[in-house]
Amino acid sequence: MTSPTASSRSPRRPAWAGRNYTLLTAAAVITGLGSHGALVAAAFAVIETGGDGGDVGLVAAARTLPLVLFLLIGGAVADRLPRHRVMVAANVLNCLSQAAFAALVLTGEPRLWHMMLLAALGGTGQAFFGPAAEGMLMSSVEGEHAGRAFAVFRMAMQGAVLGGAALGGAMVAAIGPGWVLAADAAAFALAGALRAFLDVGHIPPRAPGGGLIADLRDGWQEFAGRPWLWGIVVQFSVANAVVAAADAVYGPLVARDHLGGAGPWGLALGAFGAGTVAGALLMTRWKPRRLLRAGTLCVFPLALPSAALAVPVPIGVLFGVMFVAGAAVEVFGVSWMTALHQEIPEHKLSRVSAYDWFGSVALVPLAAAAAGPAEEAFGRAAALWGCAGLVVLVTAAVLCVPDVRTLRRRTTPVARGGTERASADAERPVGGLG
Numbered sequence: 001m002t003s004p005t006a007s008s009r010s011p012r013r014p015a016w017a018g019r020n021y022t023l024l025t026a027a028a029v030i031t032g033l034g035s036h037g038a039l040v041a042a043a044f045a046v047i048e049t050g051g052d053g054g055d056v057g058l059v060a061a062a063r064t065l066p067l068v069l070f071l072l073i074g075g076a077v078a079d080r081l082p083r084h085r086v087m088v089a090a091n092v093l094n095c096l097s098q099a100a101f102a103a104l105v106l107t108g109e110p111r112l113w114h115m116m117l118l119a120a121l122g123g124t125g126q127a128f129f130g131p132a133a134e135g136m137l138m139s140s141v142e143g144e145h146a147g148r149a150f151a152v153f154r155m156a157m158q159g160a161v162l163g164g165a166a167l168g169g170a171m172v173a174a175i176g177p178g179w180v181l182a183a184d185a186a187a188f189a190l191a192g193a194l195r196a197f198l199d200v201g202h203i204p205p206r207a208p209g210g211g212l213i214a215d216l217r218d219g220w221q222e223f224a225g226r227p228w229l230w231g232i233v234v235q236f237s238v239a240n241a242v243v244a245a246a247d248a249v250y251g252p253l254v255a256r257d258h259l260g261g262a263g264p265w266g267l268a269l270g271a272f273g274a275g276t277v278a279g280a281l282l283m284t285r286w287k288p289r290r291l292l293r294a295g296t297l298c299v300f301p302l303a304l305p306s307a308a309l310a311v312p313v314p315i316g317v318l319f320g321v322m323f324v325a326g327a328a329v330e331v332f333g334v335s336w337m338t339a340l341h342q343e344i345p346e347h348k349l350s351r352v353s354a355y356d357w358f359g360s361v362a363l364v365p366l367a368a369a370a371a372g373p374a375e376e377a378f379g380r381a382a383a384l385w386g387c388a389g390l391v392v393l394v395t396a397a398v399l400c401v402p403d404v405r406t407l408r409r410r411t412t413p414v415a416r417g418g419t420e421r422a423s424a425d426a427e428r429p430v431g432g433l434g
Contacts, residue, residue, distance in 0.1 A: 077128065259318070
């Protein structure tokens with residue numbers, strides 16, 4: 001029989017899941033629950049004030065435009081300052097903007113420009129948060145455990161997407177969008193508090209030299225010198241744009257007209273989240289040798305939800321389609337993070353991540369803003385079929401890049417060291433990694 005003392009000393013988590021990794025995962029779950037419910041709430045807040053598809057698209061575009069404008073600066077800042085401080089500051093901004101949005105919705109009829117302004121503040125926070133968070137996560141694991149660590153992180157995060165989207169849709173239907181936005185503000189506050197406890201006290205300060213422009217140039221050279229990297233970013237600049245238009249603009253309208261409103265649409269988004277959980281679970285076991293080829297082949301099913309909304313299919317069929325698409329694209333997500341982790345030097349991760357994010361979201365504001373006019377010009381079904389076709393086209397094109405087909409998984413990163421100066425929080429291995 002195991003003694004209480006021995007039991008208390010037994011590890012409760014894998015050796016690779018150190019303190020920072022655990023805090024980052026817990027905070028991501030909290031913000032995932034709030035944010036994905038808030039996406040549903042924001043769309044229906046616009047619709048309930050009399051807005052149409054064009055207005056929903058304008059609010060979505062207002063959030064994404066500052067994300068595009070400030071991402072590169074955010075990446076350079078995150079490699080220059082302690083990343084956890086950048087993350088906490090961004091969470092504070094997101095908390096305040098969502099709280100103001102909630103107050104407007106709960107106390108009266110918000111005007112369109114009010115909602116666009118607050119959405120823009122949230123996008124600004126995300127521009128600084130995203131590169132810092134990705135760099136922080138990748139520096140918290142290393143070696144052969146990286147792929148599994150990323151899969152578990154994404155599984156937890158996508159589980160939050162599942163719960164947040166489903167709960168958000170149900171709450172919008174039951175008590176209105178304002179309270180869902182208020183819950184998102186509280187989630188940002190709690191997550192920011194957790195991220196403030198990330199341990200970077202052992203890290204030496206970054207050596208002086210260079211500047212913001214030099215950092216941006218250095219990140220660009222790292223990005224542009226890798227065809228597999230910029231090829232996939234170009235692919236997702238188109239794919240993310242059309243998928244965002246379908247989910248943020250056309251999806252709520254199809255749900256209103258054919259599926260029963262916010263509740264069923266929230267459940268459909270939740271089915272996509274359930275698929276991503278399943279895909280991440282698969283990737284805790286499966287380690288494809290050719291990382292990017294396997295991942296890119298799994299992007300093709302991302303066209304299925306737009307096609308299903310174009311028909312439109314019954315709600316049960318839509319749930320199945322969303323689940324399959326979520327599972328497939330998560331295989332890409334884990335493969336992509338593993339490739340970045342093993343190929344990009346640690347002290348450049350946030351800058352390269354910023355170029356990745358920038359390319360991936362650059363067309364989203366245009367697609368969201370153009371969704372309403374496209375619906376008027378071509379019809380909703382034709383616009384959705386166009387979204388599906390573009391996903392297939394750009395995914396087939398990126399498979400023509402040789403490195404995408406041939407890049408192999410390695411047991412250890414190829415670019416962890418280097419002679420250049422270290423970032424402000426280049427972490428040593430935690431939790432017994434190696």
